[in-house]
Each structure stands twice: as structure tokens, then as C-alpha cells.
Amino acid sequence: MARPVNGVAAMAALLLVAVVCVAVPARAQPPLVTIDSVTFTGSGCNWGNTNYVLSNDYKILTVLFGGMIATTDSGLAGKRKNCQISLGLKYPNGFSLTLGKVTGRGFADVGYSSTGTYQTSYYISGQTGTSYATRTIQGQFTGNYEFTDELSRLIWSNCNNAPNLNINSEVRVNGKKAVMTLDSSDQKFELSFSIDWLAC
Template sequence: MARCGASAVAMAALLLLIAAATPALAQPASVTISGVTFGGNGCSWSNSEYSYSSNSKTITFIFGGMVATTDGGLEDRRKVCQISMSISYPDGWTYTLGQVTGRGFADIAKGSQGIYETHFYFSGQTGTPRVSRILPGKFVDSFEFTDDFSTSVWSQCNNTPNLNIKSVVRVEGSQAVMALDSSDTKFQLVYYFDWKEC
């Protein structure tokens, strides 16, 4: 690959930012993240880490394996990370993920493609909103895009179910890498919460 190969990528990062969709919208006075678990072939406890912000509304994940490439075997073509978060907030509120912004790097030959997708669900509830982006080759550049989730699913009122997010990066065809430029800082996913009173 011209700028980015699997061996050149030491670590991909996922920034997960939890915030109100816009400052003008109402939101609870107190929101805390009380627990996080994650796993998958794009992240593990041995090559990944996360940290909370001081206000517990932002959590940053650094993943060591969120790089999909055609240079390896079948498992290298699809990288996934499943995140489960316990979020505490006052009664009388409900929330959903409204948008996600993804930033990264792709080096995709003509006839190949890179695919980013993410979906979420609340534990014990039905509905799985999702977003998906396809980058067809020839494409060699950084990318950034913001998407609305396909449908809207809100957490149950006066309940704090776990929020589960699954992110997938995969490549198809003969020659493609989707992740980050080795000279760039990180692969980022920024999730925006919408809140409403119930």
C-alpha cells in the first residue's frame, strides 16, 4: 500500500464522546459512566485502554487492532469491537444516540472497497439503529463523515439499561486497508447523545 500497511499501523484509536447533540437541547444535570467492558478481534484488554473524562461524559478508547486489511488472512479483513457501558442518570429522562462522526484513513485499490459500520442497542430492549459507509476504490486519503442513525430507539423511561455499541471495519476485494495513516493521530468515532424528558 502506498501510505498505510497493516505492519505500519501500531495502534488504532477510538474516541467515544458522549455529549448532548447541541447545547440548546435539554439534558439531565448528572450523567455518569459507571462501567465499561469491551472485546473483539479489533480490541482486547492486552492491547487496548480507555479513560474517563473528569465529568464522566466522555470516554476514550485506544484500540490496538482496529485495522482491516487484505494483506492477511480472512480474520484480518474484518475487525470488530463490542462495547457495553453502564450509564447512570436521573429518573424522568431517556436518551438515544443521534449521530456518529467517523475519522480515519483508507488506502483502497480500484475494484476494492472499505466498509465502516456501527450499531447500538439497549440491553433488554428491541431495536438496533445502525449507520454504514462504503468507501469504493480507488481511494487513498483520510476520511471524515457524520451520519444519523437509521432509526431512533430510546432507552426506557426511569430505567438505565446498558448501552451496547458494535463497531466494524472491513475490506473487500484484492487490495485495501481501512484504519489510519501512520502519521495521523487516531481513528475516531464520536457519538452524540440526544436527551429528552419522559
């Protein structure tokens, strides 16, 4: 005589099968990533005042800007500073990447009826589309700030093609009195990008 199947045991077996089915990760990361080339252009950066760091796990790219200071006190040209960075990446075939989030840290001194804004965007050479994140601080505000944002869209690099990653950042001010964005601790405007990897 056949024994009845225990409902709990059957559910546990189904759950185990489901777990095994999803246990193979769709996302992975390359064993080694290097930045082979870097170029800087723009009024807010140069080789002497801009640094970049790729974390040891290749998941965070941090850029420190020493010249990204926009102020209403320095004429029309001083109200907007920008920097275009192109990073030549190198990693093994079988992977694709995108930038998922960005965290901006800095200092702002924004008076009444004035604003301070930073915007960052990225695109991948040879592919269409640009992704943005923008933050505006309304006056009156004085102090350090930190914002984390999802970038507006995910743009994945082509598989088996390590790309040039192009990041354009700017700070701008409007109104009678505003300064963006000199950090009080290290005199740097900092952007940290999360890098998402996909095995392909």
C-alpha cells in the same frame, strides 16, 4: 366607544402567546452522567488499545480504537475487525437517551476494484431494535476520511431506567488491495456519537 384593535398589535400578542407556549423545553439533560462499567469484546479492541471519553456536557461519546485495522494482506481473519462495547450508564431518574448521529474518522488505502467499509450499530439492553450507520469507500482512494451520518432509527431508553448502551463496530475490506482504517495522526480509528436527552 370601543377602540378598534390594531392588527399588528393583535398579531404580536398572538406571537407572544405562541412563544410562551413553546418556551418550556421538551428536551433537557441530567445534571450528572457517569459510566459505571465497560466491557470490550472482539478482534479489534481490548483494554490496552481502546479508549472512551464522555464529554463534559454529556452530549458526545467518543470511542478510539487502536486495533480496528482490516487489511487484505493478513489473510481471511484480517479482512474484518470488530468490537462490541457495553457501557453501563448511571444518571438520575427522569431522563431518557438515544444516539442520534455518528461521526467516523480514520484512514483508508483502497486500490482499484477494492472496497473498505465501516459499520457501527447500537442497541439498548432490555429493549428491542438496533440502529445502524454504514460507509463504504470505493477504490482507488488513499487518505484520511471523516463521515457524519444519522443513525437509521432512534431508539430511546426507558424512562427512569439508566441502561447498558451496547455499541458494535466493525471495519472490513474486499478486493486485491485495501486497508481500513488506521488514522495517520494518532493511530486510532475514532467514532463520535451524539447523545440526545429527553426529560420524561
